[in-house]
Amino acid sequence: MSRLSHIDDEGKARMVDVGDKAVTRRTATASVQVRMNHATLTAVRNNRIAKGDVLSVARLAGIQAAKKTASLIPLCHQVPLNHVDIQFTVDTERDLVLITAVVSADWTTGVEMEALTACSAAALTMYDMVKAMQKDVVIDDLKLLSKKGGKSGDFTRSDT
Amino acid sequence: MSRLSHIDDEGKARMVDVGDKAVTRRTATASVQVRMNHATLTAVRNNRIAKGDVLSVARLAGIQAAKKTASLIPLCHQVPLNHVDIQFTVDTERDLVLITAVVSADWTTGVEMEALTACSAAALTMYDMVKAMQKDVVIDDLKLLSKKGGKSGDFTRSDT
Amino acid sequence: MSRLSHIDDEGKARMVDVGDKAVTRRTATASVQVRMNHATLTAVRNNRIAKGDVLSVARLAGIQAAKKTASLIPLCHQVPLNHVDIQFTVDTERDLVLITAVVSADWTTGVEMEALTACSAAALTMYDMVKAMQKDVVIDDLKLLSKKGGKSGDFTRSDT
Amino acid sequence: MSRLSHIDDEGKARMVDVGDKAVTRRTATASVQVRMNHATLTAVRNNRIAKGDVLSVARLAGIQAAKKTASLIPLCHQVPLNHVDIQFTVDTERDLVLITAVVSADWTTGVEMEALTACSAAALTMYDMVKAMQKDVVIDDLKLLSKKGGKSGDFTRSDT
Amino acid sequence: MSRLSHIDDEGKARMVDVGDKAVTRRTATASVQVRMNHATLTAVRNNRIAKGDVLSVARLAGIQAAKKTASLIPLCHQVPLNHVDIQFTVDTERDLVLITAVVSADWTTGVEMEALTACSAAALTMYDMVKAMQKDVVIDDLKLLSKKGGKSGDFTRSDT
Amino acid sequence: MSRLSHIDDEGKARMVDVGDKAVTRRTATASVQVRMNHATLTAVRNNRIAKGDVLSVARLAGIQAAKKTASLIPLCHQVPLNHVDIQFTVDTERDLVLITAVVSADWTTGVEMEALTACSAAALTMYDMVKAMQKDVVIDDLKLLSKKGGKSGDFTRSDT
Numbered sequence: 001m002s003r004l005s006h007i008d009d010e011g012k013a014r015m016v017d018v019g020d021k022a023v024t025r026r027t028a029t030a031s032v033q034v035r036m037n038h039a040t041l042t043a044v045r046n047n048r049i050a051k052g053d054v055l056s057v058a059r060l061a062g063i064q065a066a067k068k069t070a071s072l073i074p075l076c077h078q079v080p081l082n083h084v085d086i087q088f089t090v091d092t093e094r095d096l097v098l099i100t101a102v103v104s105a106d107w108t109t110g111v112e113m114e115a116l117t118a119c120s121a122a123a124l125t126m127y128d129m130v131k132a133m134q135k136d137v138v139i140d141d142l143k144l145l146s147k148k149g150g151k152s153g154d155f156t157r158s159d160t
Numbered sequence: 161m162s163r164l165s166h167i168d169d170e171g172k173a174r175m176v177d178v179g180d181k182a183v184t185r186r187t188a189t190a191s192v193q194v195r196m197n198h199a200t201l202t203a204v205r206n207n208r209i210a211k212g213d214v215l216s217v218a219r220l221a222g223i224q225a226a227k228k229t230a231s232l233i234p235l236c237h238q239v240p241l242n243h244v245d246i247q248f249t250v251d252t253e254r255d256l257v258l259i260t261a262v263v264s265a266d267w268t269t270g271v272e273m274e275a276l277t278a279c280s281a282a283a284l285t286m287y288d289m290v291k292a293m294q295k296d297v298v299i300d301d302l303k304l305l306s307k308k309g310g311k312s313g314d315f316t317r318s319d320t
Numbered sequence: 321m322s323r324l325s326h327i328d329d330e331g332k333a334r335m336v337d338v339g340d341k342a343v344t345r346r347t348a349t350a351s352v353q354v355r356m357n358h359a360t361l362t363a364v365r366n367n368r369i370a371k372g373d374v375l376s377v378a379r380l381a382g383i384q385a386a387k388k389t390a391s392l393i394p395l396c397h398q399v400p401l402n403h404v405d406i407q408f409t410v411d412t413e414r415d416l417v418l419i420t421a422v423v424s425a426d427w428t429t430g431v432e433m434e435a436l437t438a439c440s441a442a443a444l445t446m447y448d449m450v451k452a453m454q455k456d457v458v459i460d461d462l463k464l465l466s467k468k469g470g471k472s473g474d475f476t477r478s479d480t
Numbered sequence: 481m482s483r484l485s486h487i488d489d490e491g492k493a494r495m496v497d498v499g500d501k502a503v504t505r506r507t508a509t510a511s512v513q514v515r516m517n518h519a520t521l522t523a524v525r526n527n528r529i530a531k532g533d534v535l536s537v538a539r540l541a542g543i544q545a546a547k548k549t550a551s552l553i554p555l556c557h558q559v560p561l562n563h564v565d566i567q568f569t570v571d572t573e574r575d576l577v578l579i580t581a582v583v584s585a586d587w588t589t590g591v592e593m594e595a596l597t598a599c600s601a602a603a604l605t606m607y608d609m610v611k612a613m614q615k616d617v618v619i620d621d622l623k624l625l626s627k628k629g630g631k632s633g634d635f636t637r638s639d640t
Numbered sequence: 641m642s643r644l645s646h647i648d649d650e651g652k653a654r655m656v657d658v659g660d661k662a663v664t665r666r667t668a669t670a671s672v673q674v675r676m677n678h679a680t681l682t683a684v685r686n687n688r689i690a691k692g693d694v695l696s697v698a699r700l701a702g703i704q705a706a707k708k709t710a711s712l713i714p715l716c717h718q719v720p721l722n723h724v725d726i727q728f729t730v731d732t733e734r735d736l737v738l739i740t741a742v743v744s745a746d747w748t749t750g751v752e753m754e755a756l757t758a759c760s761a762a763a764l765t766m767y768d769m770v771k772a773m774q775k776d777v778v779i780d781d782l783k784l785l786s787k788k789g790g791k792s793g794d795f796t797r798s799d800t
Numbered sequence: 801m802s803r804l805s806h807i808d809d810e811g812k813a814r815m816v817d818v819g820d821k822a823v824t825r826r827t828a829t830a831s832v833q834v835r836m837n838h839a840t841l842t843a844v845r846n847n848r849i850a851k852g853d854v855l856s857v858a859r860l861a862g863i864q865a866a867k868k869t870a871s872l873i874p875l876c877h878q879v880p881l882n883h884v885d886i887q888f889t890v891d892t893e894r895d896l897v898l899i900t901a902v903v904s905a906d907w908t909t910g911v912e913m914e915a916l917t918a919c920s921a922a923a924l925t926m927y928d929m930v931k932a933m934q935k936d937v938v939i940d941d942l943k944l945l946s947k948k949g950g951k952s953g954d955f956t957r958s959d960t
Contacts, residue, residue: 011212051851052171211371331532372491651852692811
């Protein structure tokens with residue numbers, strides 16, 4: 001199938017009509033990497049070890065952004081969410097923080113965009129918190145890992 | 161200087177006080193890549209050639225997100241922006257869309273987060289528009305290219 | 321029945337309780353005219369012929385406003401929408417752009433306000449885009465064309 | 481000058497850069513008519529005579545919408561407002577409510593869109609409050625009456 | 641049961657997963673007192689007697705805030721509300737305004753936070769309206785009076 | 801002076817025109833108490849001692865709410881803030897958490913409402929986090945402690 005999601009036959013943007021889609025349990029998992037140099041990552045890790053707020057602020061930003069997805073992504077539907085879970089792995093070998101978001105809802109449309117938006121806001125917030133130390137942090141590899149529910153069926157990234 | 165931006169001596173989150181910073185012209189440029197397979201990129205390129213809406217929707221999403229940065233990134237200040245410019249390069253050799261955002265303001269604090277947020281929302285919106293064709297699109301390499309203005313001085317990424 | 325919708329016996333504002341209303345498919349269609357002089361309309365038409373962004377931006381503004389209706393109209397309920405469709409007719413005889421919005425939801429309350437709000441935001445955005453050429457553009461004839469679903473029954477304007 | 485406000489040479493949407501515009505006092509006045517049948521207008525007038533909330537709710541909706549203009553009209557700048565004033569005339573001869581909004585700010589860009597948005601939200605809210613009595617109410621003649629300040633100079637509608 | 645609501649075993653914040661909770665009718669009632677001196681209360685009472693807007697503005701602020709609860713309280717779910725009712729008692733003996741909010745929804749999670757948020761915003765708005773007369777107004781005794789629905793059962797404050 | 805702040809001679813609501821007020825440094829300090837039983841306070845204290853998230857989440861909610869004041873309190877102006885600082889005192893003698901917020905801005909109007917709104921949102925968020933343990937927590941004594949700047953002069957509560 002080779003059609004763009006929100007584009008009609010004339011190339012114009014449109015919202016998808018979800019009126020005839022069934023309400024089912026929808027789940028989506030996404031992840032993103034925040035890559036920084038060793039000194040910055042050490043500061044993040046030390047803050048975590050000291051149970052500081054760096055990851056807490058990023059987590060909250062991600063949860064709140066997931067709830068706002070429909071106001072950020074113009075053609076997304078408003079989806080009341082059951083749950084948003086955000087986890088962080090501070091990877092001192094690869095000098096990155098891996099952020100994973102799992103989002104679920106019982107609704108007529110999927111929550112992939114919510115999971116990706118949660119990862120994105122958490123990563124941007126992490127950037128905001130380390131930018132006094134290092135301005136060339138890179139946010140990388142934001143992707144959907146898997147989704148469940150809905151007519152289009154389940155999806156799992158082949159390299160997951 | 162090796163301190164996290166919004167973290168106090170006890171590791172707790174705080175907002176930075178910008179009350180004694182001077183109002184100057186602040187500019188920031190950021191970019192991001194949306195990597196997809198060749199068939200999806202061809203659909204995006206054909207839509208662009210046909211002057212369809214794919215890039216227009218992503219551009220608007222980016223502009224609007226830049227204006228909302230302070231409500232997405234918890235410790236950011238509200239900054240009224242002079243300008244947000246978003247450009248797209250459809251790169252058929254590397255099978256990606258490169259998105260670049262330039263943001264400017266006359267304010268007491270920089271607009272790096274606004275430029276990064278604009279890129280991020282534009283990239284997520286592009287994902288939303290191609291996800292019916294390809295679910296394993298990757299948003300990569302979101303980074304600050306340069307910033308100007310403010311006491312901390314100008315910055316240009318060394319690999320830019 | 322001659323009562324104002326959100327006004328109690330003492331003339332005070334109140335929200336309507338929709339707790340005992342049935343969830344049914346609700347649809348509403350509204351339209352509005354943006355009247356301008358011939359030169360301005362020609363610029364809009366030429367932009368459309370050249371597949372420019374004028375109508376695309378107005379359409380997106382309308383779709384996004386429909387989703388925000390409950391935050392704009394104080395006593396409206398939050399209604400997750402199935403679909404928002406916005407169409408434009410560039411009428412070179414009467415020198416106006418006719419905007420039509422169709423909104424649907426499966427909910428306990430109607431979506432008339434969402435359809436009217438979508439038209440209104442699309443028309444304001446069109447004004448914003450032509451105001452450098454002509455400041456005395458008029459937004460006219462914003463009205464509900466029809467609604468379906470709900471206990472109060474279907475409605476179609478007699479002059480439609 | 482015959483150019484669309486937010487459209488570049490290729491017909492694409494863009495934000496206007498206000499970085500080199502001077503901060504001056506900007507004022508804009510707009511008006512709109514809400515036309516209804518005599519019974520509905522009488523209900524509104526009686527509510528006003530009884531000092532009920534119909535016009536108060538519409539006024540508040542207008543003031544709040546003016547403050548949100550930049551999130552409703554995609555290419556508008558964020559403008560902190562000095563003042564929003566909204567007045568109502570219940571015209572029993574022409575069976576309409578005339579709503580007038582005056583908005584002012586000291587800023588680099590005008591507040592026409594804020595005045596028009598205030599009128600629009602006040603009119604939509606009035607529609608919301610009378611729709612149980614009459615569904616074919618028409619919102620008409622939304623227009624800019626005058627603007628002051630800024631390089632493009634003052635404007636007053638010729639038929640005002 | 642001695643566990644904090646949104647805190648996991650490691651003390652970290654989390655959203656509660658409501659995916660397996662049943663949709664039932666949820667109702668919550670909260671109240672708050674706005675305590676002021678006699679002259680200020682008299683001004684409020686006179687405005688009410690003259691059917692002025694003081695209480696109307698506070699009521700609208702409360703209703704609108706209830707609808708925004710999920711964007712104010714970081715870990716709250718988005719809950720579309722059936723009804724928000726806000727009542728005021730001007731108590732000239734104790735020199736206070738008592739504000740009571742009743743909120744209901746058919747949803748998987750309770751609406752206590754919505755009722756408390758409505759009271760809070762109404763009280764803050766009342767403060768805003770009297771602050772030119774008296775700056776040491778106190779907002780006191782914001783509490784949940786009762787809740788109904790949901791697995792955790794009904795609750796009524798013992799001193800109600 | 802015995803006039804309500806946002807009320808005109810006819811008792812109707814209005815926004816105050818700040819166009820002729822000088823831009824000066826404005827500061828406001830407010831506080832609120834969250835009163836709970838000893839077991840609940842102990843859980844909060846233990847979470848704090850374990851450097852958990854309870855106070856962090858409440859702090860972030862307060863900071864974010866301060867930035868949103870103009871969208872919560874209908875007649876407030878949009879004020880870009882320099883700083884929001886929120887501190888918590890866990891008072892095991894009186895079984896309460898004392899929350900203090902200090903807000904500052906260089907603007908034409910004061911930030912009292914921002915400081916009170918920050919306290920209010922932080923307190924509501926704390927309620928949200930303990931409500932599984934105790935539903936009869938009371939939010940008490942929300943008040944302005946002091947303000948500085950602006951024509952009306954400085955203010956300090958007499959009992960502070």
